[in-house]
Amino acid sequence: MKKLLFFSAVLWTFLSTAQSVRNEILVPVIPGYEVLKCDFHMHTVFSDGTVWPTVRAGEAWQEGLDAIAITDHLEYTPNKEYVPVSHGTPYVLAEKTAAGLGLILIKGVEITKSMPPGHFNALFVKDEAKIHQEDYRAALREAKAQGAFVLWNHPGWKAQAPNGAVWMPEHEELFREGLFNGIEVVNHYEWYPEVLGWSRDKNLTVFANSDVHDPILNFLKQENLERRPITLVFATERSPEGIREALQQGRTVGWFRNLLLGKTEWLETLFLASVSQRIITAGEKTTTLQLTNLSDFAFEFAESENPEKVTLLPARSSVILKVPRTESGTAYQVRNLLPGPGEPVTIKLPLN
Ligand SMILES: [Zn+2]
Numbered sequence: 001m002k003k004l005l006f007f008s009a010v011l012w013t014f015l016s017t018a019q020s021v022r023n024e025i026l027v028p029v030i031p032g033y034e035v036l037k038c039d040f041h042m043h044t045v046f047s048d049g050t051v052w053p054t055v056r057a058g059e060a061w062q063e064g065l066d067a068i069a070i071t072d073h074l075e076y077t078p079n080k081e082y083v084p085v086s087h088g089t090p091y092v093l094a095e096k097t098a099a100g101l102g103l104i105l106i107k108g109v110e111i112t113k114s115m116p117p118g119h120f121n122a123l124f125v126k127d128e129a130k131i132h133q134e135d136y137r138a139a140l141r142e143a144k145a146q147g148a149f150v151l152w153n154h155p156g157w158k159a160q161a162p163n164g165a166v167w168m169p170e171h172e173e174l175f176r177e178g179l180f181n182g183i184e185v186v187n188h189y190e191w192y193p194e195v196l197g198w199s200r201d202k203n204l205t206v207f208a209n210s211d212v213h214d215p216i217l218n219f220l221k222q223e224n225l226e227r228r229p230i231t232l233v234f235a236t237e238r239s240p241e242g243i244r245e246a247l248q249q250g251r252t253v254g255w256f257r258n259l260l261l262g263k264t265e266w267l268e269t270l271f272l273a274s275v276s277q278r279i280i281t282a283g284e285k286t287t288t289l290q291l292t293n294l295s296d297f298a299f300e301f302a303e304s305e306n307p308e309k310v311t312l313l314p315a316r317s318s319v320i321l322k323v324p325r326t327e328s329g330t331a332y333q334v335r336n337l338l339p340g341p342g343e344p345v346t347i348k349l350p351l352n
């Protein structure tokens with residue numbers, strides 16, 4: 001009987017592996033870095049999610065992700081009648097599945113308080129249960145003592161911020177004490193332009209996370225999304241430590257629909273590595289360029305002569321762009337690369 005069970009387990013593993021297909025996401029090669037596709041916020045039945053922890057690892061692998069954190073609520077466990085409250089268990093349950101898929105699994109929790117200060121994710125925690133404390137300051141101090149990286153979740157979530165995100169004195173106090181260093185500019189299906197401004201002004205690491213509760217395919221279908229919000233991490237090595245170092249240094253870009261959100265340096269790096277530029281004609285007033293995209297990101301441009309926006313579609317497509325040549329140089333804006341609200345990145349050409 002034992003043998004039979006063993007063989008069925010092997011057969012099942014083989015079949016499930018053989019049938020799973022991973023949809024790779026095309027990201028550019030950037031010398032010195034690996035661009036890792038990550039989601040640092042999701043739930044399972046161990047809080048208010050509807051799936052088992054192993055499912056989160058399988059979904060993420062199929063969707064082309066490299067790393068995830070399962071971040072069940074510490075304070076909100078509505079399934080406790082059926083699923084024991086055991087804060088470290090989602091990680092333990094998903095660990096083997098993730099390892100078998102080469103997916104990086106990061107130990108995390110969601111500290112869940114009313115506003116102010118709201119919800120925070122602590123990543124790279126050591127002892128989840130110890131962070132479960134009534135006082136939010138005590139919880140965040142414990143996370144810091146464990147060496148966690150902490151981000152403020154969904155600052156503009158309507159249920160907690162009906163008039164939009166507000167940076168309250170409580171947030172200022174936590175920020176000054178160094179109790180959080182990152183912020184969600186995108187959560188679930190919404191993005192917060194004002195929060196992008198804070199991330200730039202206060203040098204907070206930018207995150208775009210799914211906060212998925214249901215099976216991911218249900219969520220994508222409901223919200224008519226091609227893929228979940230993703231945090232692109234520019235890591236010097238493909239490991240939890242590599243990710244932690246990149247988060248501490250702010251080397252991330254949030255990716256949601258066509259939007260790429262983050263620090264100018266990393267948006268520029270991502271664009272220049274994704275798109276090749278070829279000058280077709282260089283006139284006195286106008287330069288004509290062919291831009292070719294080798295990534296899965298889309299890029300949007302505005303031309304002065306063409307009021308319609310020009311979109312460079314993902315993966316192996318090209319557009320012709322007319323760029324005005326002025327005294328200050330030849331440059332164009334990429335409208336969907338945003339370091340701040342309404343402030344697209346400008347790409348300068350080495351001309352003039
Ligand atoms: Zn939350």
Ligand SMILES: [Zn+2]
Pocket residue numbers: 041042043110211
């Ligand atoms: Zn959440």
